[in-house]
Every structure is written in structure tokens, then in C-alpha cells.
Amino acid sequence: MIHRILVVEDQDDMREICALLRGAEGIAKAETELPDLVLIDIQLPVLECYESTRRIKALLGMARTSIIAVSSFAMKGDEEKARPAGSDGYVTKP
Numbered sequence: 001m002i003h004r005i006l007v008v009e010d011q012d013d014m015r016e017i018c019a020l021l022r023g024a025e026g027i028a029k030a031e032t033e034l035p036d037l038v039l040i041d042i043q044l045p046v047l048e049c050y051e052s053t054r055r056i057k058a059l060l061g062m063a064r065t066s067i068i069a070v071s072s073f074a075m076k077g078d079e080e081k082a083r084p085a086g087s088d089g090y091v092t093k094p
Contacts (some may be wrong), residue, residue, distance in 0.1 A: 003037065004034070004036050004037075005038075006021070006029055006030055006035035006038045006039070007021065008022070008026030008038065008039070008040040008044065009021065009039075009041045010022050010044050022046065022047075023051075024052075026038070026056070027047075027059070030056045031059050031060075034062065034065075036065065037066050037067075038065060039068050039070055040056075040068070040070065042069050042070065042073075042082065050082065054086055056086070057086040067086060067087050068087065068088060068089040068090070068091055069082035069087040070090075071092055074092045078090065
């Protein structure tokens, strides 16, 4: 079985390991691709993580898709904000 993972990240250096998408692009891609898992960066510019997460979860067919918030610059309260927005987990990147 093939699983689809969508990575929504704003750092250009991530291009080497994944397709680079920003908030609004990630939402559009989630709508067309219906991934099985979404990894979303906490610190996205323009359309931030929490709103992007809410919008992805609201898409038809995405309500049960797991969304994991990730950050390399964790700030106090990030996890507490991510879960009510619809994130199923929170990970700090090394």
C-alpha cells in the first residue's frame, strides 16, 4: 500500500528532501492529493500553521487525516495552540 505524505514547510533548504510548499499552497495540494499524513511547520509566513491546519481539516475527505505540527524553533505554547487547531501531534525538529 502506498501512503502519501504532504510536507508544508517554508525553509528553502528543505527542497533537498521534499517538495517545498507554503501555507496556501499546502492547502491547495491537500485538496487535490488527499494525503494520508500532513507534516506542517509551526512557523509558516503569511498563512500560519494553525489556520492552515484548520483549513486542511475542513477540506472534504481530510477530517480524519493526521496532521503533525513540527518546529525547529519551538516556543512555549506552540503545542497547546496546535492541538485545538486540529493537529494530531507536535514534534520539535533537531
